[in-house]
Amino acid sequence: MLHNELLREKVYESVASVLPITIIVLLLTITIAPLTPGTMMLFLFGAVLLIVGMGFFTLGVDMSMIPMGEGIGVQLSKAKKIILPLLVCFVLGVLITIAEPDLQVLAEQVPSIPNMVLIWTVAIGVGLFLVVSQIRIIFGIPLSYILIFFYAIVFLLTFFVPEDFIPVSFDSGGVTTGPVTVPFIMALGIGMASVRSDKNSSSDSFGLTAICSIGPILSVMILGICYSPEDAAYSMVELSELDSTREVAMQFARAFPAYMEEVAVALIPIAGVFIVFQCIFRRFHSRQLLRILSGFVYSYIGLVLFLTGVNVGFMPAGQYIGSAVAGSSQPWVLIPIGMVIGYFIVKAEPAVQVLTRQVEDVTNGSITQKAIGHSLSIGIAFSVGIAMLRILTGLNIMWFLVPGYLISLVMTFFVPQIFTGIAFDSGGVASGPMTTTFLLPLAMGACEAMGGNVLTDAFGIVAMVAMTPLLTIQMLGLADNVRKRIRKRKLILQLREVEDSIIYFD
Template sequence: MKEQLRDFLHALLHAMRNLLPIIVVVVAFQALLLREWPEGGLDMAVGLLIVAVGVALFLQGLELSIFPVGKRLSNQFARRGSLPILMAFGFAMGFSAVVAEPALIAVAAQAEQISEGRIDSLILRLIVAGSVGLVMALGVLRVILGHPIHWYMITGYVLVVLVTFFAPEEIVGLAYDSGGVTTNIVTVPLIAALGIGLASSIRGRNPLIDGFGLVALAVMVPMISVQLYGTLVYADGGNMPANADLISTGNDTQPTSGPLQAILDLLGMLRDVLPIILVVLFFQYAVLRRHLADPIKVGIGFALVIVGLYAFVIGLKLGLFPIGQRMAEQLIAFDSWLWVYLFAFAIGFATTMAEPALIAVGHQAEEAAAGKIQGSVIRLLVALGVAVGITIGVHRIISGDSIHHYIIAGYLLVILLTALAPRYIVALAFDLGGVTTSEVTVPLVTALGIGLASQIDGRNVLIDGFGLIAFASIFPIVTVMTYAILMERVVRPRGETS
């Protein structure tokens, strides 16, 4: 019991450390620039605390249930050496993990509300989850066959650009954001562990070159599938509302209006997590025909996952969504757009530098790269990429430019850099683009984009409000690959000749 309590406190500190950069940036802008306490500030503060507690409970539940059970299943299937079973397990785990992804649930709910139900949140989540499931199965096959990741990425992003060219503008930003939020609090550990574990267990495979890349594929494929879904949804060319009245600030919904409502919300969370539970039980009992090692501990873990997910969603409504939208309203009131750009850059850079997953990946990459790149340099490059990406995305909203042009240009640049970059950095760079946005950053950035689009005349919230997460995923790939190319072709040759 003491060990579980210590782990929970550690997870709570982890969540609060993720929130700290956001709090510092918001307080700095409120105190130095706006010089006022935000309206509803107490509710927002309580919401942030609830988010931290929810994330801590969620992580603790994962550590007790999904992670250890999934790891044991992966090891047992790898020892069997059955490719169909490994691919089926990869699909099932990818699908079930993304269906329960908190950030995807939040973004899908916002999209359904803004589109007045035209985009169905459940269908959107099923499409994204199915895409990630296919990616996991494909990724397992790629690692086993030893195919180079860069050919998958170049082919995939050429297809992404082509689909984006023909997709309706109402869906493009949402599609790219849906791809960006799939790799987050649940999916990254599962996906990364499966890829690196397979590469480490197969003779002739390099964990750095072959183990990374699954996260990048999990970001890319949903972009294609969601745009195809949007093409069908908007095939009749219907107009979407552009006003701000459709946007929920989070204060008009009382998530705890009574015990009955709380029970219904918890049942909703159970529905979200149920696919993971069913997948684990099916493969454990029907395929392996073995009992769970500690069913009581696993059951407690799943319960903590459900309660934590419920608290996380409640905290979003009270804290992070209102902060992003309120800051957008206040900064727009100034005569200069400079403060909006500075806030976007500061939020992107500060939150990314404090992202624990990025710190861990940077450390592992430093060891695997054998001195070719440093973990601290990776963090700086990725944080700079996220900050620049969010700032460019904010500029697109302010200027009213088409997201098609920005996205297509961004990924054409990525494709070019992929062809030029040294092979050791390609998979890592794409994975870094997928792990930069944390479970607390995504809702805030989404709310910031929606808040800006709802406050600027002539902007359509569905078209212009989404897309910031996509920019935050593209530009870290650009900065990391550019650095590797410069080090490989400019800096090192000079050092060798001297």
């Protein structure tokens, strides 16, 4: 009964997240970007699956992924020898990354490199950098030092990587921080940092996702240098003509088995790790185990529904709309339309829901879900606007990424450490399945209509989405710092006035 009430609450939250972007798309389809009836039905069915799937998934994460990740993190931090937790972190990073559904999609779209070579390269990159994260927490190394050092290496390597392969490298950092990976890694970080009692323990609980996003970028860049691929292109979305609601239903029916298998492959390694952990440490009692098992079932159902909805329903709509708007007499409207879509679409990312909720819990409400949500939406709006500008002008993405990351890294020295961790985590979290299945086809459709180079002009939108939250969240932290200083000064002035009045009366 309690689970039903919680599920109903999660579904209501999903409606509030998905409804705005659904309304925006519907308005576009009856004005400047009319969809065919079949594609419209795909989109509407997809929106329903999205809402229900997100409700199941967020409930499942609360019941299983978060307590499981925190439990493993706490146990690792209690280990007397450092080698064992580092080895476990590496294995966890590799297994969870191989399980990420978005990575399978990326591997299929890079024909110049065998699928398993790319998957294992990305997985090893995440595993190694999860070890780096554990070392940082153990020794209390500031997150800003880690980020500056490794991003300097990333941008140095761009001079040696084939130009067409750079988008694949940056996109790999985004796809690895998907709906399966993020909840577990974030909970793992909270668990590892919770054992410590110093003042930086809460801020150190964030930053694992940020660091783990760097690993795939570096590893895929090195792979690109070794392979020297001539073709790193992505395949365009194939759009089929649908004449009846039965054909629309059949599209979803054919997709369900594939995503059921994909999500099962994604969750089984995590379940296996948990079973081994429980057999060794006996951390959870029977009632907790039953709750975690129920959470796994909810997570499985939710991810199947969500991924089917976005891939089958949202992807064709995104490509159609991008193509129609760019092919109109006023293609410049791509920029404001893209910004509006970007502002609302981030609210429908399942991992974003997990991040904002955990931020509020860890900070005891001092950093609210609403504040983080608004900052993320503003950042994604700017990133999609810039992406549309690039499609119209052909500007090189490095003109935006280099100064953006440079400013964000400099800001790490001026904002509270916890905001730095949240900001860089947000960059990875925001570039999830909604970005790859709606915004990316939107950009590809627009680029095709404009006659541009899809590989260099359209791709990179994932990298932009991952970059702008770094700036907006840290600006939120900077504003919070300024407010605290102002309040402190006012308090000092008030105390001085009280002291002066006491002296005067004496």
